[in-house]
Amino acid sequence: MNLLWRLVSPKFGPQVCKYSKRSLKSVKFPFGSSNSLLHGIHVFHCPDEVGIVAKLSDCIASRGGNILTADVFVPQDNNVFYSRSEFTFDPARWPRGEMDEDFFKLSKMFNAMKSVVRVPEIDPKYKIAVLVSKQDHCLVDLWHRWQNGRLPVDITSVISNHDRGPDAHVIRLLERHGIPYYYLPTSMGKKREVEILDLVHDTDFLVLARYMQVFSAEFLKSYGKDIINIHHGLLPSFKGGSPSKQAFEAGVKLIGATSHFVSEVLDAGPIIEQMVERVTHRDNLQSFIQKSEDLEKQCLVKAIKSYCELRVLPYEKDKTVVF
Amino acid sequence: MNLLWRLVSPKFGPQVCKYSKRSLKSVKFPFGSSNSLLHGIHVFHCPDEVGIVAKLSDCIASRGGNILTADVFVPQDNNVFYSRSEFTFDPARWPRGEMDEDFFKLSKMFNAMKSVVRVPEIDPKYKIAVLVSKQDHCLVDLWHRWQNGRLPVDITSVISNHDRGPDAHVIRLLERHGIPYYYLPTSMGKKREVEILDLVHDTDFLVLARYMQVFSAEFLKSYGKDIINIHHGLLPSFKGGSPSKQAFEAGVKLIGATSHFVSEVLDAGPIIEQMVERVTHRDNLQSFIQKSEDLEKQCLVKAIKSYCELRVLPYEKDKTVVF
Amino acid sequence: MNLLWRLVSPKFGPQVCKYSKRSLKSVKFPFGSSNSLLHGIHVFHCPDEVGIVAKLSDCIASRGGNILTADVFVPQDNNVFYSRSEFTFDPARWPRGEMDEDFFKLSKMFNAMKSVVRVPEIDPKYKIAVLVSKQDHCLVDLWHRWQNGRLPVDITSVISNHDRGPDAHVIRLLERHGIPYYYLPTSMGKKREVEILDLVHDTDFLVLARYMQVFSAEFLKSYGKDIINIHHGLLPSFKGGSPSKQAFEAGVKLIGATSHFVSEVLDAGPIIEQMVERVTHRDNLQSFIQKSEDLEKQCLVKAIKSYCELRVLPYEKDKTVVF
Amino acid sequence: MNLLWRLVSPKFGPQVCKYSKRSLKSVKFPFGSSNSLLHGIHVFHCPDEVGIVAKLSDCIASRGGNILTADVFVPQDNNVFYSRSEFTFDPARWPRGEMDEDFFKLSKMFNAMKSVVRVPEIDPKYKIAVLVSKQDHCLVDLWHRWQNGRLPVDITSVISNHDRGPDAHVIRLLERHGIPYYYLPTSMGKKREVEILDLVHDTDFLVLARYMQVFSAEFLKSYGKDIINIHHGLLPSFKGGSPSKQAFEAGVKLIGATSHFVSEVLDAGPIIEQMVERVTHRDNLQSFIQKSEDLEKQCLVKAIKSYCELRVLPYEKDKTVVF
Structure with missing residues (x-):
């Protein structure tokens, strides 16, 4: 059975935590232009190879996204890669639909088994x-x-x-x-x-x-x-x-x-x-x-x-x- | 198999803890006559009936022994009795051999499955x-x-x-x-x-x-x-x-x-x-x-x-x- | 301030736990005559001396009460005594009022700082x-x-x-x-x-x-x-x-x-x-x-x-x- | 006082854990050419800005290094960045001295408060x-x-x-x-x-x-x-x-x-x-x-x-x- 199947589907949903909304208010905007930063979460699971973190983080940075937390796990002997990132971004510079597309391209590039992105403030719960x-x-x-x-x-x-x-x-x-x-x-x-x-x-x-x-x-x-x-x-x-x-x-x-x-x-x-x-x-x-x-x-x-x-x-x- | 068999045998051994010796120095002697109080431990397991605690504690008190801790456990529906007591006593008033005899009589009276007494300071380890x-x-x-x-x-x-x-x-x-x-x-x-x-x-x-x-x-x-x-x-x-x-x-x-x-x-x-x-x-x-x-x-x-x-x-x- | 003052007052209250009622149903009646055993709790705090446990347990046993759990604590150097007992009893043999009197006598005898008894099934909550x-x-x-x-x-x-x-x-x-x-x-x-x-x-x-x-x-x-x-x-x-x-x-x-x-x-x-x-x-x-x-x-x-x-x-x- | 001063110094030393040596033996070599992969650890602390993870991970990937674990922490409101990465690398492709230089350049680029790299197998303990x-x-x-x-x-x-x-x-x-x-x-x-x-x-x-x-x-x-x-x-x-x-x-x-x-x-x-x-x-x-x-x-x-x-x-x- 395909466990965690739903996580693969890239179409959904917001509001990771009601309180994260409040806490986001205090996130400093680090690169000018807007005050309406949003908070995204991305998880990724694919066969391991050199350079995945570089590509994922470059994708986020190229859109002005700022990584707040990242966690990478590559178990010994398994040749698989797992990561989870949280980042702030300006939806004016990185519209929600384009974010899906960008991460979808990466999931194709690395033959990802899982790739999900969520923006709790705007995606449905x-x-x-x-x-x-x-x-x-x-x-x-x-x-x-x-x-x-x-x-x-x-x-x-x-x-x-x-x-x-x-x-x-x-x-x-x-x-x-x-x-x-x-x-x-x-x-x-x-x-x-x-x-x-x-x-x-x-x-x-x-x-x-x-x-x-x-x-x-x-x-x-x-x-x-x-x-x-x-x-x-x-x-x-x-x-x-x-x-x-x-x-x-x-x-x-x-x-x-x-x-x-x-x-x-x-x-x-x-x-x-x-x-x-x-x-x-x-x-x-x-x-x-x-x-x-x-x-x-x-x-x-x-x-x-x-x-x-x-x-x-x-x-x-x-x-x-x-x- | 008779688990805990050894606990039944009433003949042994001292020195529950090296440090308990030191701590005993500070035990106040509560009934006069001597400074050489010893520290005894008694465990008892028998079919439950009314009056076991009374008999056990009376046995200790009648020899001038002073109970420091006691713990009684009678599980629901099982009709069995468990107890463990620690007490100080004056070996001049309650010689070690007589203590064994006293508790042995009680174990006979209540058909005890287990009855062990130890005086760590003088029994062998x-x-x-x-x-x-x-x-x-x-x-x-x-x-x-x-x-x-x-x-x-x-x-x-x-x-x-x-x-x-x-x-x-x-x-x-x-x-x-x-x-x-x-x-x-x-x-x-x-x-x-x-x-x-x-x-x-x-x-x-x-x-x-x-x-x-x-x-x-x-x-x-x-x-x-x-x-x-x-x-x-x-x-x-x-x-x-x-x-x-x-x-x-x-x-x-x-x-x-x-x-x-x-x-x-x-x-x-x-x-x-x-x-x-x-x-x-x-x-x-x-x-x-x-x-x-x-x-x-x-x-x-x-x-x-x-x-x-x-x-x-x-x-x-x-x-x-x-x- | 007199901490725990209320515990001294011997007049109250039942129903330690709603569920204890149910569990009491299964308590085997160990000495005949009745099926309506009740469950009492007694705590006691007084200056330490030889024989307190013996007197307390004898008081309970003399009324046909059967001790289920007992816990005695006499801290080093303090010459004070603490105990807590739970026991079953037949209210026909030991009416609630007489129980109060019996424990009251003991509290006088040992100059108790605290002595409280409760019978959760019949005392007020x-x-x-x-x-x-x-x-x-x-x-x-x-x-x-x-x-x-x-x-x-x-x-x-x-x-x-x-x-x-x-x-x-x-x-x-x-x-x-x-x-x-x-x-x-x-x-x-x-x-x-x-x-x-x-x-x-x-x-x-x-x-x-x-x-x-x-x-x-x-x-x-x-x-x-x-x-x-x-x-x-x-x-x-x-x-x-x-x-x-x-x-x-x-x-x-x-x-x-x-x-x-x-x-x-x-x-x-x-x-x-x-x-x-x-x-x-x-x-x-x-x-x-x-x-x-x-x-x-x-x-x-x-x-x-x-x-x-x-x-x-x-x-x-x-x-x-x-x- | 400069807490953790020593961590800034880029010159030292090996053997994070004796057992890590053994466990490294089983690391699969993911990009050909050699069997002598080593295991590096890099920590980094600098003012936060967009793109730090991308630069760090690109530095590692460009030398053929493969990230096994990464952990990024950017606390709210503080505008500081922390990361720690573990990676395997081929010392033939990325000599130890050049690794120090590469990370030193990054620490200059981001005005790092801390930047330390260790290769436990070859650095001194x-x-x-x-x-x-x-x-x-x-x-x-x-x-x-x-x-x-x-x-x-x-x-x-x-x-x-x-x-x-x-x-x-x-x-x-x-x-x-x-x-x-x-x-x-x-x-x-x-x-x-x-x-x-x-x-x-x-x-x-x-x-x-x-x-x-x-x-x-x-x-x-x-x-x-x-x-x-x-x-x-x-x-x-x-x-x-x-x-x-x-x-x-x-x-x-x-x-x-x-x-x-x-x-x-x-x-x-x-x-x-x-x-x-x-x-x-x-x-x-x-x-x-x-x-x-x-x-x-x-x-x-x-x-x-x-x-x-x-x-x-x-x-x-x-x-x-x-x-």
Whole structure:
């Protein structure tokens, strides 16, 4: 499956962080002529050869763009190249459409596997759908950060296979902001994948915020874009159901959470972020679960933010680069 | 197998920590008559019933002993009782032999599975043998802490299945302190277990400080006492050989080390301590290994110290209580 | 000031944790006669002498109470004693009122500085008021945990010196649950302390969830009960205003949050809990503040939960015991 | 004072890490002609302007050098530029002397405040002197890592103001490797700075591994190169003497260590690295000190390694960039 496929598509979307807008106000304009500097992000992944950084940075500089951060990674023995740059630019000197063209030419020149550029202030935000089952702590946390302007996405819908009833707190939260909530009960043979596909076809990626249902290979292929999952265990330990219970029974002294891309193999996709917390013999299964919930929230939101800021790239078969 | 068997035996050993001696000087004598207070530690594990704490603490108080710390743990649904107490006492009022008898009576009264008392200032230190293969970072670290009085054990011997040659740094370190070093090369069918048993029969427990050899069930049974191992992976992930390589290939974002008791099943005995450290895509296998080494040293020494201070008890099938 | 004054008063309050109720269902009844076992918590602080544990545990056992956890701490050189016990008991054999009397007798016998007993299932919950200024992330987090049954208190009111307007999200959240919100604007000479006292006189303790106003010694004395504050810096560094800015300017590589009791000296009361997170040169003041917010929420809620579970006791002049 | 002065000097030296040699063997040669690729590191700090990355990377590419990692940092509002690159190159195509000249031209072009290049395999190792007082845990740790090839420096001497006697363990360790140990007792008015200067004049930087003596401004000026100190407290808290005691008395729940550059103001120079560990009411001053020692060792060695790998640069008045 083409992980991170969506990152290749050069056509989208803004507003990496609401707060980056404010912070950009204070960026000094270093080369005259205008005050309306914008902030661009570019990621690039291609076979390695001499001179890629020189070409990329020359492209930016030739349009008057000023690199603020750059990160290059060339793993040993792999002959592949990864980079991520942030830069300010004057849209009068470098119109958004021409920027796409310039980077597209470079991606052709280097046979790039990935090349994405985003200008958060003017590109549309990423659109996501959030899928949940019974546990809604991750959903509520995402909602709250989104509502505070700390999550740089548009939530187009929430889909659940668990019946909450119309008066559930989380449903009222969503309603107030006009986010539709769909209840699609699933069962063994009935994954409702066609209906889900229909609901999420216009999203940029999916977030499984404790959705206890495994997607088929067909679904992954049809959707074709990235899906980020939060697993309440420290993968590759404790795959599958009830990871807290598995951890409790294994007598571990540290519990964890893992955010990762969904692949066809259950709980085996590339890991984006992991977090741990200490437990002792005094912890019981319930306190394992409760301690885990705080980890899950933090671990999921960190992965989503990194993804939206174009920091996450696929690496080898089952790994990630997280710039 | 009877894990922690040695803890049951009531006959041994002193000097929990070299420094505890100094700190004891400042213990105020709370009930007159003498200045020579000693410091005792008692652990107890038995079926739960009403009144155990009352009986244990009354036993200590009736001899003029003053409890400094106490920790009681009764897990839900299990009907078992665990406790650990530290207390000062006047050996003139409570001779060491009578203390053993007093606690032995209590262990009979409550059908105790474990009952151990230690008076570090006057009991003999625990005797250990350290087994290593090629990597000696854990051994050197143990040696250095021991030499600084920070490891409350006597190292009776070091046994290795890796040929270092007579001029190896670590061998000279050991020689200077008169610790014998035995080179016992092993191979597939030749584990040298009889010779090892002969060398370690008078130890209180064994430490596998990166010993890359699995003991047979017969060895474990014949030795009959506890064996602490350090595994350079976050168990139950990455059991067996090359855990750093397994972790590297799994693309984890956190690596770990686990100290645990050895059982008949490889890398599956009760976990005593676990530690983690962050890794990124920039880490390669070598940096995984190097970061892991620092974790291993800390994780192993913490387990040994906890064990010597009678903090570690078996719990359920494969867990530990670590007071 | 008498820190932790409220803990001495023996008359209150239930429901340490909503979930503890459920977990109690599974407690095996170990001595027959009834199925309605309750769960008690007792903390004790007195001058040290021989036999305190024996008397306390005998008191519990003599009423058929079964100790589940016990923790005793006698610091070196201080001649003071601290303990905390949890036990199950049959209210038919040990009526709540007699329990108070029994422990009261013990507190007389040992001249206790503190002796508190709580039976969460039947005692009233602690009542708190939450004070906030502009930042409401801690308040919203408290509200959400409270609403999920994870915060074992009754929030009687929220008081703010910052004008939110009637449509603020947090005000609507509170309204829905009938929690009154009072807006009391403060200024240099006008701290509104008399009005605040009037609003909070029936609370058990106060929570300052980012309340940017220093109380007078008179207020502390008049209120007479504990006040828990969250400071967004790693005390004793960065006292006073804008601790994130202070930390940013100091070039630290770790930022932190501290929950502590309020004393007459600004940001100098006994520390209950501290947490840290890593920062780098890439973090700016805004990311310092945002990273800090997650720490603050966790650090405050942990302190409140520990306090409600009777885990926090004053120790020496400016320290705490946190069992 | 000119912090990090030494980094400007373009003339030195090799062997960033003993192990990097080995890892380089596996670097694929991407452009033909030779198998003897070397590994260079370049850091650069200058006023910001458009096109710096383009020029630097073009310089490397034009000589056939292949960038493996690059890191660029341009802080908001500061108009300064920082970068660090690692690259492979063929010394036949880019002789070491010409590399110095090429980067020197760039440093002129951009009015660089810092520009340093190192080729660890062929440049001389950094030479350091280690200064210690009574505590030698950091010195022994440095020695052990150095002896294992994990510390990429040459230790030219150890200087102490504490009398160990000739039979001290650490002195014998040093002797075996021919590292001279100088005992220079100091007193209030007698800092022995002239003698120290004489002993360290040919070093590249100094390491204060628990040296309890404050250098004068004259000494710092005369030495003129960087000095790295380890402070056993979490700066800016607990400056000056006995930081563990200060922390203990403040009742903190986290203790820390800080490695930093020495400036004229005591314990106020730019922070390079900080680490923390949890403490509780059960910890006494001695356990504070012991827990701190492990932190100090790790925190100091991490700072030294980062410095030798050209990762540490001065930033603003009292901060560091740590790439």
